[in-house]
Structures are given as structure tokens and as C-alpha cells.
Amino acid sequence: MKKRALFAIPLALLLSSGAQAQSFFWGVSYGMSSPLSDTKEFTEGTSWRNMGIDLLAVVSPNTTVGVSFGWNVFNDLTATVSSIDNVDIAGTQFRYINSLPILVDGRYYFGSRGGARPFIGVGVGPHLVKERVDVGLWTISDDVWHFGVAPEVGVVVPLGPVVKGFINAKYHYAAAAGDAGRTHSYFGLNIGFAWAASGGM
């Protein structure tokens, strides 16, 4: 039931905004992410395997609302001894987090149409966090749904009549969830392209 609500809220907001929208943009981006807090404890290294897909509806000359999907892969290799209560485990651990945020994304753009437009925005919605540890010949995995928020700043630059380039910096924070009660957070830098499905802004 909770999972349905996590998806229903973003969908309802998108549909309500889309009804009034003048045009749409598709966006695709590549990025790097730096894990923070509990996420960094699990997988410490910076991730270079990140992508995003956005569908944005232009609801006013300075505002878009849409849905933002992401796929961020964090991985780490560690050979430390892990201890849980009276159990100690030694072995090379291949640790992975596949983080899949599904966010309703609202952005406000500064500047005017036709020029470079800085923007601020925020996304809210579920993050599916797939954790996995391969140790020895064994695999331990867990899928946890978190609810999170992702504020961002960026700039959109026109590259042609229907194509724009953009860069943004986005901070993801997802509240503690799952049996382990871990939060999920990271900071991402992304660069991408957006295509107008109709019209423009």
C-alpha cells in the first residue's frame, strides 16, 4: 500500500501539470556521484556510473514540472573483517548499491527564453535502493524503498531550436528505511541534453 502511494503521488502531480502544459522536454544525462553518510559507510568510492532521464512539462515561462528518473551505481571493494554480534566474517567483499530515484521534479528558471537559464528545483519521491554484498561464494542482497528529497541547482543552455544542454548539481537525501534503518544520501553532478517534444521555453 505504501509503495502504491509512493508512485501515485508523483503520477498525479505530473498529470495535473501536464494538462495545462504548453510543451514537453525529454532529458537524458550522465553524471558522477559522491556518497554521503550511511551510503558512504557502505560504498565509499565516488561513482562514475550514473544516468538520468527527465520528462518535463513547461507550465509557465519560468516553471517546469515533471518526472525525473535516475540510476546511480555505487560500488566498493573491501577486505576488512566484518563483525555482527558474536560473528566475524573475513573475505573480500564486493559491495554494490543501485539507487533508483523516481521523483516529481519542479524547477524555476531565471533569465529569459532563448538564453542561458539558471534554475533551481526540487524533486520528491521514492528511491529504490538495491544493496548487495558478494563475499566469498555468497551473495547477500536487500531492496529497500526510501522516501526522499533532492534539491538541485543548474543551468540550461540552448544548443539549437529543439536541443538544449544542461548541467546540474543535485543533493539526494532519502530518509531511513529498511531493517538496517540506514539513510541514503549522495551528491551528484550531471551533464545532459534535453529535446523539446513540442514548442519550447
Added chain:
Amino acid sequence: MKQRWYAFPALAGALVAFTSCYPGEVTSIQQLDLVVTVHDETVDFTSLDTYVLLDSVVHIDFEDATNNDLLDRDNDDLILSRIRSQIEALGYVEETDPENNAPDAIFLVGALAVTRTEYYVSYPWYGWWGWYPYWPCCGPGYGWGYPIGGSISYNTGTLFINMVDPTLASGETLPIAWIAVLNGLLTDGTTTRITDAIDQAFAQSPYLRTN
């Protein structure tokens, strides 16, 4: 500027392929070795002094298992001598007359081999769409477009080192005070991996020290 309808899916697809769910790979067989130790937190190991190490490695067998054919006795002496030296390094003294003087701790060693079989199905990218006559690179003779499946079998070996405190015996039950489980791929040339794993089991169990 003409809009390229395929630019978006092409770029998104390239990023999906690059991102990959589980990057990284095993580069040596040692990376698949695992040492797990578990101890009874109610046991005061510092109060223990003498020990007995049973003189053989028991090859654990199941009624319908033939996998222990994979185990030989070539490493048994090495395993027992390595364990003995680690026990004595912790301060334990071997009881040479256990029939008349009950030892504080008894060490039991067992080994098990198992053949594991895993099945997989792999969908190469072209398998998502199948073969089409206008596919630019290849003809129907290649027979691709279908998921590729198969199986892989491998042998794993596990060495168990059990430490029991005979004073805790209750009926036919002998509670384990400490156990080490050493697991890895069973291959030729495992000697160093076995001794390294035995050393690791004791290194990560400093509470076993007698005083």
C-alpha cells in the same frame, strides 16, 4: 536544426549499457575465500588451559552425496599441524593423557565438499528485439535474437574447526564454544589458501587467548 528522433533513445541506451548494475570482477581465486568465526559469548576462554586436538580430519558425508570423492587426505596433516600451532600460540597446553585428565577444550576438525550448479539466462542487447531482415550487421544465419542460457558447476570446499568445552556437555549434546568455517573454491594448489584461512580464523578470534 533538424530534430533527430533517435538521439534521445540512443543516448539513453548507451548510458544504460555503460552504467551496468554490478561493475567489478573477481581477479583472483583468493578473493572468493571466506572465513567465518562464531563464538559463545557466555564462555570465559581465559579460564581454559589444556586442549586436545583430535587426530584426524573427518570428511563429512551425506547419504546420497558422492562429493567427498573430491576430498583427498593430502592436506590433512598440514591442516592439523597448522591448527595445533595456532592453538598453542594462544597459550593452550596439549593434554597428553586425556583419558585420565579431562582437557578444558577439545578441537574437532571436519571437511566437506559440495558441487554447486547454477543456471543462468543472458539476454544480449539484440535479444530484446530479435532478428529483423533490415538489421544492418547480420543475417538470419547467425541464429541470434534468443536468450542465451546455460549452467555452470563448481566444487566448493569447507573446513570446519569446532572447539567444544567438555564441561558444558549435557546428555548427548556438546555445545560449541567456538567454530571457524573456512569456505572457498576447491581447486588444485589450495595449500597456501588453506593455511592462510586457518591463520585468519585464529587472528580474528583474539578472545580465545587463555590469559
